[in-house]
Amino acid sequence: MLRQDFIYPTGIYLDGNSLGLASHASLKAIERRLQEWQQQAVNGWESWFGLAETLSPxxxxxxxALxxxxxATGSITMNLHALLATFYKPTGQRRHLMATSLDFPSDLYALQSWAEREGAELRLIPSRDGYTLEEEDIRAAFQDDVALVLLPTVLYASGQLLDIGQYASLAREKGIVLGVDAAHSAGSVPHQLHDWGVDFAVWCSYxxxxxxxxxxGGLFVHQKHFAKLPGLRGWWGHQxxxxxxMHQHFTPEHGAGAYQISTPSILALAGLEGALEAFQKVGMQDIRARSLELTEHFMALLDQHTPELKVVTPRKAEHRGGHVSVQHPDARLLSLALRSRGIVPDFRTPDLLRMAPVAFYNTEEELEKTVLVLRELLDSGSYQQFRQQETRVV
Ligand SMILES: Cc1ncc(COP(=O)(O)O)c(C=O)c1O
Known part of the structure; x- marks a missing residue:
C-alpha cells in the first residue's frame, strides 16, 4: 500500500507484529527534533511540551476514541500499572483480578503485583487447545467476586481476535472494570474503544x-472516568x-493526559509523530481490508503447500488479527532457517512460527516465496542444522 514510504530491508520482512519498519517520515521527524535540540537547546520545549497531545487526534x-x-505515553506494562493503580479498587467480596492463560507474561506480572498487594487472586481464563480462547470460557470469568478483567484484543501467540464489544457490555452488566491490551491490534485492526465502553486500554507503538x-506506547481512559484522579501521579499529568x-497540589490535566507521569523522550515521540503520517494517508478500514486479504492468501498457501504446518490462527475474519501463526514441533529451527534465507518471521515458545503480512508493506509475492522456502526446508530437513544454535531473537 505504502511500501515506498518505508525503508524495506533486504529479503522478506514478516515481523512487523514485533517491530514495525522504519519509515522515511519517522526518520525525518526524528531528524527534525534532533536539529531543534542542537539549535534551540532548552527553548525546544516551546514546541516539545505539548507534542504528545498533538498526536491524540x-x-x-x-x-x-475521543x-x-x-x-501517547509510557509503555504497556508501565501504563498498565498506572491504570491498575486507578481502576483496581477491590471492595468487599468483589476483589479478584482476571486475565487469560494466553496473555503476554508482562501483563500477568503486573497483575500479580497488584493481586499480591491486595491479598487477592489473579485468575486466568483457561484455553482448551493451548492457542485460543472460547467465548463461553471468557464469559464465565465475569463472576461476582471479580473486580477487574484484563483482556487482549488479539492474542500475541495465535493471533485470535476477541470480540471486545461483547465483553465490555458484559462487564458493565456485572459491574466489573474491563481493561484491554491492544498491543497486537493497534494499527492493524479498527477499534471502537469509546463506543464499546471499555474502561481503559493500553498499547505499544513499536x-x-x-x-x-x-x-x-499509548493509553485510553473512557470519558466516563475523567472525574477520577490517577492513582499514580507525576508532573507531566498535571494541568x-x-x-x-510548580504547585504542590496536583491538578490533573483533562482526560487521558492526566495519566502521563514523567518527561517524555522527545526523540522517541518523534518516531511516533512521523509514523502516524501513514495512518493519515490510509484509513483503518482500508488497512484492515488489505491485512485480511494478505492473511487469507497466506493461510490458503500454507494449507496447500505446507499442510504439516498447522495454522492455529482462527480462520474467520472476525476472529483473527494481523498475523498468522503455524504450529510445528521444530518451529524454532524453522524460524532460524528462514532467517538464514533472508526471511524474517518470529518464533514463540514452544512451537509457533509467527508471521505478519503487514498491510503497508508486504505483498502476495513475498508470501508465495516464503511458503516455497518453507516447503523446501521441510523436504530437505536442512533446518535441523540449527539445532545447536541458541539465539535471543529467533
Ligand atoms: C501483548 C503484549 N503485552 C505487553 C507487552 C509488553 O510491552 P512493554 O514492553 O511495552 O511493556 C508486549 C510486548 O511485546 C505485548 O506483545
Missing part, C-alpha cells in the same frame, strides 16, 4: 504503528496550563 481515530481519551524500537507554576 490521529491516535483517537485509530483506537475509536482525542482527550487517548495519550509493532503495527511502526514508531521505532521502544517507542512510547498543562499551570505546570510551571
Amino acid at each position: 490521529t491516535l483517537a481515530n485509530l483506537m475509536g 482525542p482527550e481519551e487517548v495519550i 509493532k503495527y504503528l511502526n514508531a521505532g524500537p521502544g517507542a512510547p 498543562k496550563s499551570s505546570t510551571f507554576e
Whole structure:
C-alpha cells in the first residue's frame, strides 16, 4: 500500500507484529527534533511540551476514541500499572483480578503485583487447545467476586481476535472494570474503544504503528472516568496550563493526559509523530481490508503447500488479527532457517512460527516465496542444522 514510504530491508520482512519498519517520515521527524535540540537547546520545549497531545487526534481515530481519551505515553506494562493503580479498587467480596492463560507474561506480572498487594487472586481464563480462547470460557470469568478483567484484543501467540464489544457490555452488566491490551491490534485492526465502553486500554507503538524500537506506547481512559484522579501521579499529568507554576497540589490535566507521569523522550515521540503520517494517508478500514486479504492468501498457501504446518490462527475474519501463526514441533529451527534465507518471521515458545503480512508493506509475492522456502526446508530437513544454535531473537 505504502511500501515506498518505508525503508524495506533486504529479503522478506514478516515481523512487523514485533517491530514495525522504519519509515522515511519517522526518520525525518526524528531528524527534525534532533536539529531543534542542537539549535534551540532548552527553548525546544516551546514546541516539545505539548507534542504528545498533538498526536491524540490521529491516535483517537485509530483506537475509536475521543482525542482527550487517548495519550501517547509510557509503555504497556508501565501504563498498565498506572491504570491498575486507578481502576483496581477491590471492595468487599468483589476483589479478584482476571486475565487469560494466553496473555503476554508482562501483563500477568503486573497483575500479580497488584493481586499480591491486595491479598487477592489473579485468575486466568483457561484455553482448551493451548492457542485460543472460547467465548463461553471468557464469559464465565465475569463472576461476582471479580473486580477487574484484563483482556487482549488479539492474542500475541495465535493471533485470535476477541470480540471486545461483547465483553465490555458484559462487564458493565456485572459491574466489573474491563481493561484491554491492544498491543497486537493497534494499527492493524479498527477499534471502537469509546463506543464499546471499555474502561481503559493500553498499547505499544513499536509493532503495527511502526514508531521505532521502544517507542512510547499509548493509553485510553473512557470519558466516563475523567472525574477520577490517577492513582499514580507525576508532573507531566498535571494541568498543562499551570505546570510551571510548580504547585504542590496536583491538578490533573483533562482526560487521558492526566495519566502521563514523567518527561517524555522527545526523540522517541518523534518516531511516533512521523509514523502516524501513514495512518493519515490510509484509513483503518482500508488497512484492515488489505491485512485480511494478505492473511487469507497466506493461510490458503500454507494449507496447500505446507499442510504439516498447522495454522492455529482462527480462520474467520472476525476472529483473527494481523498475523498468522503455524504450529510445528521444530518451529524454532524453522524460524532460524528462514532467517538464514533472508526471511524474517518470529518464533514463540514452544512451537509457533509467527508471521505478519503487514498491510503497508508486504505483498502476495513475498508470501508465495516464503511458503516455497518453507516447503523446501521441510523436504530437505536442512533446518535441523540449527539445532545447536541458541539465539535471543529467533
Ligand atoms: C501483548 C503484549 N503485552 C505487553 C507487552 C509488553 O510491552 P512493554 O514492553 O511495552 O511493556 C508486549 C510486548 O511485546 C505485548 O506483545
